[in-house]
Amino acid sequence: MSYTFLQNYWWFLISLLGGLLVFLMFVQGANLHLGNRTLSELQKRMILNSTGRKWELTFTTLVTFGGAFFASFPLFYSTSFGGAYWVWVLILITFVFQAVSYEFQNKKENLIGSQPFRVFLMINGILAPLLIGTAVGTFFTGSDFTVNKVAITDPAAPVISSWGNNWHGLEAVTEYHALLLGCTLVFLTSILGALYVLNNVDDDAIHAQMRRSIKLSILPFLAFFLSWTLILLVRQGYAVDEAGVVSLEKFKYLHNFLQMPVVLVMCLLGVVLVLWGIFQGGYTKSRGGIWPAGIGTVLVVMAVFFVAGYNGTAYYPSCTDLQSSLTIRNSSSSQFTLQVMFWVSLLIPFVLAYIVYAWRQMDKKKITGSEIGSTEHKY
Amino acid sequence: MDVIAWSRLQFAMTAAYHWLFVPFTLGVAMVMAVMETLYVVKKDEFWKKTAQFWMKLFAINFAVGIATGIILEFEFGTNWSNYSWFVGDLFGAPLAIEGILAFFMEATFFAVMFFGWDKVGKRFHLASTWLTGIGATISAYWILVANGWMQNPVGTTFNPDTVRSEMASAAAFWEVISNPVAVSKFFHSVTSGWVTGGVFVVGISCWYLLKKRQQKFAKASILVGSIVGIVGSFAVMLSGDSSGVHAAEFQPMKLAAAEGLEDGGQRAAFTIVPGIKIPGMLSILATHDINGYVPGINDILNGYTDNEGNVIPSVAEKMAMGREALVALSIYRTTDDPSEKAEARYALEENVQYMGYGHLEKPEDVIPPVGVVFWAFRLMVGLGMLLLLELLVVGFLAWKDKLDGKKWLFIAALICIPLVYICGQAGWIVAEVGRQPWTIQGLLPVNVAISSLSAGAVKTTFFLFLAIFSLFLIIELRIMIGAIKKGPETPNE
Secondary structure, eight states: OOHHHHHHHHHHHHHHHHHHHHHHTHHHHHHGGGGOTTSOHHHHHHHHHHHHTTHHHHHHHHHHHHHHHHHHOHHHIIIIIHHSHHHHHHHHHHHHHHHHHHHHHTOTTSSSOHHHHHHHHHHHHHHHHHHHHHHHHHHHHOBSEEEOGGGGGOTTSOOSEEESSTTTTGGGGGOHHHHHHHHHHHHHHHHHHHHHHHHHBOOHHHHHHHHHHHHHHHHHHHHHHHHHHHHHHHSOEEEEOTTOOEEEETTHHHHHHHHOHHHHHHHHHHHHHHHHHHHHHHHSSOSOTHHHHHHHHHHHHHHHHHHHHTTTBOSBOBSSOGGGOBOTTTSSOOHHHHHHHHHHHTTHHHHHHHHHHHHHHHHSSOBOHHHHHHOSSOO | OOHHHHHHHHHHHHHHHHHHHHHHHHHHHHHHHHHHHHHHHHTOHHHHHHHHHHHHHHHHHHHHHHHHHHHHHHHHHHTOHHHHHHHHHHHHHHHHHIIIIIIHHHHHHHHHHHHOTTTSOHHHHHHHHHHHHHHHHHHHHHHHHHHHHHHSOOSOEEETTTTEEEOOSHHHHHHHHTOHHHHHHHHHHHHHHHHHHHHHHHHHHHHHHHTTOSHHHHHHHHHHHHHHHHHHHHHHHHHHHHHHHHHHHHOHHHHHHHHTOSSOEETOOEEEETTEEETTHHHHHHHSSTTOEEOOHHHHHHOEEOTTSOEEOOHHHHHHHHHHHHHHHHHHHHOOOHHHHHHHHHHHHHHGGGGGGGGOSSGGGGOOOHHHHHHHHHHHHHHHHHHHHHHHHHHHHHHTTOOTTOHHHHHHHHHHHHHHHHHHHHHHHHHHHTTTTEEETTTEEHHHHOOSOOHHHHHHHHHHHHHHHHHHHHHHHHHHHHHHHHOOSSOOO
């Protein structure tokens, strides 16, 4: 296996993990409905118990996404996490509050009552997709950092990757194009959450609320998504040549789509599937919209990652120093490490298979109000 | 304090909190899996209710363990940027494997275990309970492969073209995953988790006996808990012995600090506490030979000859070679002249073994805080022995059904719960403080491993995480105490 193949393969896996992560963030989206005043306490607990059985998969996918980035593209890990410090810290804090909120919210000994923990879940529901989307948005807008490997020999300033400002990543929210992707993700995960609850919970009133929520979210979702996409297609991008020299290229991402027709088809198919899922959930009696929408989400996110990293593109560009930009060639692990991990990655289908099996076993019986009233093991 | 000190403090605090929850997960997973197996084999509802009670406490603990764990993983990047790049080629692989193989197993089967009692069959549920514990154990292996490599960096070479350590062959990868330090650490950490689980289950069960509640449940739990704890304790001792030998071989300064040994030699004495020594014992523990040579702090500073006859240079000499390596690396990376480049590469390869020392300011920088490591080691060993004694006594009396009325023993078992946590924390202090000033032994000192952040930024997140974790811990303890007071659903006999 050539080094180039392995680098491309690992970018593919990162893209797949990114796609699965966004899909699984239906958990975050569904939790936004905990603030819906038309739902009773029992109905809110049904939603909580529905997402409560899946949140660890989302969480684990996030951890694995981070771990896989560390393993395959460590220069991204060290540059982005060490540089865009505050963004990643904020994302992590919202996730740690989410992790404990399920377990804590319904216990009378939790010091601050049930409501604050539900608010934490809702904050996670907004901030996690917003910040993750905005962070991924900087893959196209660029960030303020430099990479200098000789620095490690300088005792006075030995850090290889340095961030150019004291906002340490928070400045991304002032970059409207990156922010548009964050907002797109907020509404997409909200729709996915409603589709998931529709599928997983047996309750007519909840179903009506979810369908209403889907209808309300369609317009803002499409507005943000289309604006982001249009700007992406016309903006200049960060091209990298065979020698590794980075330069600005007009319509780079449009060129990427056109020069990689498979990615274009994948993206369009994904969009159609998402829209079909939304239509099923919002305008028909079907409860299966989560599946086409979920698959569509994975396809679109993967296409976005492909456009960011393949076809001679710097996926984590530096707007301070173009030649510091990260590409899948200059930021990856060694050929041998990528090869070892290639063999390990062949276990992924097995992992997916047992997740699907366990998921099907658990979801054979939908969540009902009587179950929440009777079972001991619940949130 | 500077950014290095705050970064260290933040990582230490996160790791210390994380290690409050992980050993519980490892140990109680084993206890409840054994109990559920008894339920399936004996078809006795009593064991189901017993397993379910410990499972409830497991779930409360599990969530906070996950919350602290994710922070720990990402702190490698956020606070140790240079380190992430320097070791990413090697460290990343175990982390990714941990994610793919272990985390998904834990996450998937935890949900089945906790919510699936009425949704899946008995055997699938039992398999899920075991797989949750096995997932946690596999996870421990891979993260300890990474940690073991930081203590004993085998199987890699420094690549000046990428400025990082890299693995280059299947043999190197095998060296990394079978690193003796990692293997010992894995057994030592996992089985210390069994001790934690055992002591916890025994202690809480004794509380029920003290309150004369749920006596059948309590005695049954004591039997299972003490067996898991005793097996764990003996395994901890065995792996602890090999950890000592490995420290002597790969991290002699850590051993010297743990012993407060200023000047070493053959037939070195083991210090129980200052003033009380066992002659020759340290040589036996460190080299399995009473005549084995154990270097002290001054020997390491000034240079010595080890048991294989190798001459180990003084720290000052290593620093000089390290500086030559750094200068050569700088020239190699910046010059365009091919002959100068080749010369620099040669000089680098000659001295690269000590490149980490080139970053040190003075030879004494290699000495970790001796007092902290010395007393943490004694605390760990002393408490470990006490806990084993407790498990043996309570377990034996439970087996003979002679526990009734032993109030003093019940109180002692309860007191042992905080002690087992102190013991675990002390162990990690020995391992990690004893490694200072290195993030990677001999290769990368902490002052070069950091991110380019201000001390103020890290100080802010330190207090933020401290407040969050402390809040979580307080709430978790309150919820757990509430669940314990409520008790299991077994008949109150």
